[in-house]
Amino acid sequence: MKENKETAKRTQFLLFWGQWFVLMLLPCFGTSACDKVNSDSLLSLALQAPLNLNWSSSTDCCLWEGITCGPGDQGHVVRLWLPRRGLTGVINPSITNLTHLTHLNLSHNSFLGSLPEDLFSSLSSLQVIDLSFNRLIGRLPPSNKISQLQVLNLSSNFFNGTIPSSILVPSVSIFNVSNNSFSGSIPIDNGSNHTSLTFLDLSYNKLNDTIPPGIGLCSKLQVFRAGFNSLSGSLPDEIFNLADLRQLSLPVNSLTGPINDGIMNLTNLQILEIFSNQFSGPIPSQIGSLSRLENLLLHVNNLTGPLPLSLANSTKLSALNLRVNNLTGDLSSFNFSPLQRLTTLDLGNNYFTGEFPKSLYSCKSLTAIRLTENQLTGQISPEIVALESLAFLSISTNNMTNATGALRILKGCKNLTSLILSNNFPFEPVPDDKSLGDLDGFQSLRVFSLGGCQFTGQVPTWLAKLKNLQVLDLSFNLITGSVPGWLASLPNLFYIDLSNNLLQGGFPNDLCGMPVLTSKEASDNVDRSYLELPVFVKPNNATDQQYNQLSNLPPAIYLSNNSLNGSIPIEIGRLKFIHVLDLSHNKFSGSIPDQISNLTNLEKLDLSYNNLSGEIPVSLKGLHFLSSFSVAYNDLQGLVPSGGQFDTFTISSFEGNPGLCGPLTPKRSCHQSPQSPPQVLEVTRRSKTQTILIALVFGIFFGIGFGIGFSMDDKKIPIIGWRRK
Known part of the structure; x- marks a missing residue:
């Protein structure tokens, strides 16, 4: 997979860097003395980074680091090349005195403020401008005099306003203003002459118009990126005239309409990224004629119909992602065998039927497969072990059967790091084959999800042998017994979800000693690296959150909706690196430990719907990262703390007390008398014994029968890997 990614990367940027370095080669100039105007102007820049430049007024500026002067005895500076020199402050207006400058590179510094108003008009000889990766702001100054400009890179700044069309002069071949805040239209007019343009990157801005038909006149364009904007409308037919186009990248916009059959004219296309739009209709039936296609990313659209059979002809395909569409058909009838370079396949969240495609077993380069939320049936075949590079497998929310058999087979995939099988195998026993934890099985596993299967039985003890496990989800099952304290023996585990089960007993003290949640050294040593495909987490009915790497997944313990009882141990204060603690909807009693205030990284604390008493510890207002908090429906008393994060919480965090x-x-x-008359029963959560006694007393004195019911309408769903996103 790594080799294929590097190949795609080299192909994608070959043109960009090739042209860049050609433009950087200057003729061998004879030595000349730097004139005073140039020298003084440069020294004003040097004052902004005195420790990073070896410039001195006592030496000829033509000999300074990053400076090149022109031929002859005029001493004109023609090249100012200072990337990554730690330069700060504003760009001194004196730079406009370098009127013979042709190459300007101040990229990867920390320049602030706006550009000098006459920068482009004064430096009319500029051929290369690279100011990328700074902190520059404001609108671009007038630019109608830079008629020789060939390379413009203003990416990764904070520029705003519209992109003036005058800056895209006919001589420009590389134009990159990505990752700014530009709005308005793409600066290409229908009658403009942009025949030199080969690389156009407008991505990560706020452009909010349509793609102009004039794009079709950029006859040499090879890379066109305008993703992560607010572009609307359909793909103009003219775009299919760009015969040299290698990359078309327009993701995360509001583009609509079908994918026109004209796309088959782009025979040199290697990367097609138009995901997260509103494209509809079928995938063109002859899309396989794009024989050079390497990445086809059409996910999160409204595409319909079957997987085109011709796609098997795109034998150079490395990544195929069609997730979250409305695609249909028998997936097991598609022949994946010719796609020998395929490393990533994501067909999740569609309506495919059939069994797990056996032809996938011959795609030996596969490292990641997601077939989540379809209508697949059957069992995992032993042939899957032929995929020796497989690291990520998610087939959650289908109709698979025989969980124990599946795990016995899958433990033969030695490189498997993420295994998500949730919402399958209904009402089967939880797989408890102790051989699953043998040294020859699942020793590379980091993410393991079996949520929502309605498994019966107890938490399987073989999990204790998976020493690399970091994320465990067994939520929404029918698991009984207690929360196992041996989970704390897993040295890399930082995320546990055992919510929505039938667990009893108390919160085990051993769990308060989880290494990654108690020790900074242990936490820093966990390799929470890149995931081959993102995982989606939905705890507590929150919106799906996408995680592309485990380092972004918040360390958490979810034990809600069980029957846990007893007090919350004071040892819980040892979990200093936990971000989420959810103990809601249980039977915990006693007071809230003051030691929770030691959990200084805590972002969410939910203790609602328990039998907790006493006061809310005032020390909790010292939890400065706490953004979600609830102690609703307990038996708490006293003054609600104020100050800190408590000033941001609403009444719903405290109701029912x-x-x-x-x-x-x-x-x-706190000194106000109760408002309710004494004969009115306050409806609070009480123990079963209290409820019965109250009902008897009122029945005797008033002849009225009371029935107190408790309904829970906050049903959750297993957290990992299956929701449509």
């Missing part, structure tokens, strides 16, 4: 007082409660004053 009649003993609480303060501005965010019905009892706004």
